[in-house]
Amino acid sequence: MSGSAFGIDFGTTNSLAARVVGTKVLPLVDTTTLRPHPSVLWYRPGGDIVIGREAREHLDIIPEGAPLGFVRSPKMSLRRPGPIYIDGRSVDPVDAVAEVLKHLKADAMKARERAPGSSLDRAVMTIPVDFGGPERRAMRQAARAAGVSVVQFVHEPVAALYGYLRSKDDFRQELARLEGRSILVFDWGGGTLDLTLCRIQGGSIMQVANRGDNEVGGDEFDNRLRNLFKEKHAAAHGLEDVSSFEQPGMAAKLLNQCEIVKIHLSDKDTASEDIILRNYLKVDGPARNLVGSVTRTELEKVSAGTVARGLAEIDAILDRARLTYQDIELCLATGGMVNMPAIRDGLFERFPGRVPRLDNGDRIIAEGAAWIAHDGLRLTLSKPIEILVADSSGRGAYHKLVDAGFQLPVENEVKLATNTRLFCVDPREGVAIIELAKPVRIGVASPDDPRTTLCIASLPIDPKAQPLLERIECHLRIDHDYVVNVVLKSTGRGTETQGEFHDIEFGLALPKDDGAGRSIGDQGEPGAAKGSSFVTAVPSTNVTQRTNVCVNVKGERPEAGPHPDLWRLVPGDIIEIWRPGHFDNRTATASSRQDTEKQFYIPCSRCKRRISVILAEGPVEECRTYRCGASLGAGPVAVPQREVGVFLR
Numbered sequence: 001m002s003g004s005a006f007g008i009d010f011g012t013t014n015s016l017a018a019r020v021v022g023t024k025v026l027p028l029v030d031t032t033t034l035r036p037h038p039s040v041l042w043y044r045p046g047g048d049i050v051i052g053r054e055a056r057e058h059l060d061i062i063p064e065g066a067p068l069g070f071v072r073s074p075k076m077s078l079r080r081p082g083p084i085y086i087d088g089r090s091v092d093p094v095d096a097v098a099e100v101l102k103h104l105k106a107d108a109m110k111a112r113e114r115a116p117g118s119s120l121d122r123a124v125m126t127i128p129v130d131f132g133g134p135e136r137r138a139m140r141q142a143a144r145a146a147g148v149s150v151v152q153f154v155h156e157p158v159a160a161l162y163g164y165l166r167s168k169d170d171f172r173q174e175l176a177r178l179e180g181r182s183i184l185v186f187d188w189g190g191g192t193l194d195l196t197l198c199r200i201q202g203g204s205i206m207q208v209a210n211r212g213d214n215e216v217g218g219d220e221f222d223n224r225l226r227n228l229f230k231e232k233h234a235a236a237h238g239l240e241d242v243s244s245f246e247q248p249g250m251a252a253k254l255l256n257q258c259e260i261v262k263i264h265l266s267d268k269d270t271a272s273e274d275i276i277l278r279n280y281l282k283v284d285g286p287a288r289n290l291v292g293s294v295t296r297t298e299l300e301k302v303s304a305g306t307v308a309r310g311l312a313e314i315d316a317i318l319d320r321a322r323l324t325y326q327d328i329e330l331c332l333a334t335g336g337m338v339n340m341p342a343i344r345d346g347l348f349e350r351f352p353g354r355v356p357r358l359d360n361g362d363r364i365i366a367e368g369a370a371w372i373a374h375d376g377l378r379l380t381l382s383k384p385i386e387i388l389v390a391d392s393s394g395r396g397a398y399h400k401l402v403d404a405g406f407q408l409p410v411e412n413e414v415k416l417a418t419n420t421r422l423f424c425v426d427p428r429e430g431v432a433i434i435e436l437a438k439p440v441r442i443g444v445a446s447p448d449d450p451r452t453t454l455c456i457a458s459l460p461i462d463p464k465a466q467p468l469l470e471r472i473e474c475h476l477r478i479d480h481d482y483v484v485n486v487v488l489k490s491t492g493r494g495t496e497t498q499g500e501f502h503d504i505e506f507g508l509a510l511p512k513d514d515g516a517g518r519s520i521g522d523q524g525e526p527g528a529a530k531g532s533s534f535v536t537a538v539p540s541t542n543v544t545q546r547t548n549v550c551v552n553v554k555g556e557r558p559e560a561g562p563h564p565d566l567w568r569l570v571p572g573d574i575i576e577i578w579r580p581g582h583f584d585n586r587t588a589t590a591s592s593r594q595d596t597e598k599q600f601y602i603p604c605s606r607c608k609r610r611i612s613v614i615l616a617e618g619p620v621e622e623c624r625t626y627r628c629g630a631s632l633g634a635g636p637v638a639v640p641q642r643e644v645g646v647f648l649r
Contacts, residue, residue: 005151006123007159007369008104010097010139012073012191012217013259013336015039017104017120018366020374025167027363028108036362037107039100043069043086051103056256070252071096073219076191078131078138094142101146122149124373126156126365129194130212133483133502140481152379152410153482154372156365157185157196158205158508160334163368164358166375175200175510181329182208182321186314186347187365188337190218193310195317199442200510204405206382206442207505211317216310218262218337224302225258226251229275229292237287245281253277254290265296266339272296300342310337311346321441331355334364375511379408382442382507385417385454385476385484388435390425390550390569394593397447398437399551401476405507414479422472423562425569426548430463432472433548434488438504454503459488460495466578467570468562472549482506572597 007018014036018027030037030053042055045068050058055070068087077084077093084091108120125143127136136153143150161183168174178200187194193216197208230242239245254277261273272295280290300307318324331351337343338361347355358364385402401418409415424432436454439445461470470492477485483502490496550569552562567575567582572594575582583590583598590598603610606623 005373006108006120007366007371007373008101008120008123008125008148009036009156009159009366009369010075010101010125011036011039011189011365012075012219013039013189014362015100015104016363016366017108017123018363018370019108020370025163025367025370025374027360027366028104029363030107036366037100037104039073039075041071041074041096041099043071043091045069049099051099068249070249072252072255073191074100076214078135079214094138094145097139097142098145101143101148105146105148120148122151122373124159124369125150125153126159126369127153128192128212128214129155129157129196129210130192130214133481133500136481136483136502149411151373152408152480154369154379154508155194155196155207155210155506157187157194157210157332157334158198158207158506159368159372160187160365161185161196161198161205161332161368162377162508162510163360163364163371164332164356166368166371167360175203178329182323182327183330183332184314184317184328184351185332185334186338187334188216188218188310188343189335190337192217193313193335193337195313197317197321197323201442203510204380204382205508205510207507208382208442209317209321209440210505211313211320213310213313216306218259218335220306221262221299221303221337221340222255222258224306225262225294225299226255228294228298228302229254229258229290232292232294233280233287233290239287242281245283247279247282250277250280254280261294262299262340263336265294265299266336266341268341270296296341303342307340307342307346310343311350314350325350328354332358334358334361336362372508377511378410378509379482380404380507380509381406381408382505383438384445385504386437386439386451387420387422387474387549387551388437388547389422390547392568392591392593396547398445398451401436401474404442407509408482408506409478409480411480414477417476417478417484418474420474420551422474422549422551423468423566424461424465424470424472424548425467425550425566426571426574427461427463427465427467427470428574429548430460432459432461432470432488432490433457434459434472434474434486435547436486436501442505452503454484455486455499455501457486457488457497457499459490459497460493461490462493465492467574468550468566568594570594571601572599573601576602 009016016027016029016036018025029035033053037052038056040052040055042050042058044050071084071086074084074093074096078097084093084096105120125139127139140150165171165174181200183198183200185196185198192212192214195211199206199208234240234242257275257277261275264270264273272293274293275290277290279288281288328351331347331354333347333355338347360367381402381404384400384404386398387401388396389399391397401420406417434457437451438454440450440452459472470490473489473491475487479485482504483500484504485500486498488497550566552566567579568591572590575594576598581587583595600611604614604623607620
């Protein structure tokens with residue numbers, strides 16, 4: 001990947017490509033404004049498409065309002081199914097995103113003198129932390145339509161953190177200082193708020209936890225400012241409903257002006273900001289033109305709820321990881337919204353002296369992606385993928401299917417992550433329940449550590465099969481969009497079920513030193529379920545499921561059958577059917593759990609009732625000589641164990 005790949009930050013509000021040239025990273029900003037390219041499009045009536053700065057300028061230079069066909073934030077449309085409707089015609093969001101990427105590619109071609117020897121054909125592309133598998137696939141499709149190959153995706157906060165670290169002259173020393181420390185990346189941009197909790201561990205940036213909120217981005221602040229200007233204008237001119245009198249296109253034009261006002265008021269030297277929109281309303285007189293002013297205090301008042309909601313995400317992610325403010329060594333604040341004084345002050349209060357000011361905050365994500373491409377770094381799993389299997393405790397235990405550190409695929413790769421055989425312990429329900437999970441924290445996880453369920457799958461099996469007889473093949477494959485495909489196959493009944501999940505955290509393997517002081521990475525060049533349903537979410541419940549699959553932990557060959565110790569995992573009431581001698585006192589092969597289950601589930605051999613019914617209804621005369629009749633006054637009677645179905649303790 002090194003040598004020709006770019007980094008691309010496709011943002012909700014702005015987008016930017018960057019490239020490492022020599023020992024410096026070069027952001028390909030707009031040559032006129034020296035800022036990233038606006039992620040906006042103007043679909044003109046004649047069929048032409050105007051993109052970026054030129055499209056945004058038309059919001060201001062056309063007196064009668066925003067032009068028809070204007071689209072802001074096409075990236076957000078990838079989150080929703082269906083097309084974008086632009087003045088009566090539908091546009092696929094993938095096509096809209098592709099047009100912006102084509103604009104970045106064309107700009108890179110013009111800038112060959114700034115980044116000689118290549119064109120923007122291959123890139124590491126950044127994505128929000130809450131972009132799932134469908135959004136990643138759509139983004140890759142858009143990139144391909146623009147002639148850009150996505151070598152790999154990287155979460156925006158991780159790219160920002162690597163860009164920050166890589167830009168330091170004492171890069172190696174800083175990595176050593178941060179080893180084992182926790183870092184919070186707080187990225188509040190125009191469309192989303194992304195938080196990633198990371199730890200530098202063993203030469204890698206490991207993602208501990210992610211949170212994302214796409215309802216509190218900078219666009220929400222613009223909307224609140226627009227409502228404030230409307231309310232002021234209505235109050236000044238005695239109007240009840242300003243929106244009903246707006247000229248066509250003026251709502252979009254006012255929104256654009258509010259974004260500019262917000263940016264200016266984020267400068268502490270600016271106390272108030274004015275706007276003038278001529279011909280704003282379809283009325284005569286002074287109310288026709290919108291003339292207004294807003295102070296920073298007013299902006300902070302109308303946006304206080306949104307600011308509080310965003311800052312509360314810090315508490316949520318730290319609580320999830322069981323950390324405090326003091327545990328955070330560095331809070332890296334990126335995105336345009338962190339320039340807002342109320343947000344910046346909130347971060348300083350929580351992390352005093354640990355929130356560095358960034359001169360390249362609007363470019364750091366693209367620059368970080370460019371460094372990742374240049375250094376040839378590969379993404380890995382930061383947490384293992386585990387499966388819940390039966391154990392003698394009856395609670396279940398977690399068995400690793402894929403270890404942390406597993407190297408994720410790059411473009412056009414699909415990796416087989418595991419190929420495991422499971423044994424069904426209790427086939428009576430006719431279905432094997434497979435639960436995949438991941439630890440909440442990184443590092444070595446103990447059996448009692450909390451887990452997050454990734455998915456639950458059910459596979460039809462033979463309900464009359466002997467326990468531990470039917471084998472289940474479990475295959476996990478991970479594609480270049482980091483979607484994990486699960487395939488389960490029954491060797492007995494011959495059924496198969498498939499599903500997928502994508503809620504995994506990543507690690508970024510940091511570059512090694514080649515011995516000459518240069519950093520190098522290890523990167524090379526780069527369905528429907530059958531007979532069952534696949535559920536990707538687990539509802540809250542007040543019961544604990546006993547898993548009915550296990551692994552042959554002793555390592556025998558599958559064809560040799562399960563190890564004898566695994567019979568200790570089979571429920572006591574079912575093992576009595578298949579191994580009558582299992583409860584023989586002379587062999588002591590039964591576990592205490594199996595003994596309890598046998599006593600609870602197997603009915604009395606005389607009255608044919610289970611212990612729960614006996615306790616509810618009381619013993620009967622015919623059982624007086626048996627232990628279930630002890631409460632009637634008959635003392636314990638020595639009866640051979642094979643004749644007794646229920647014992648009272």
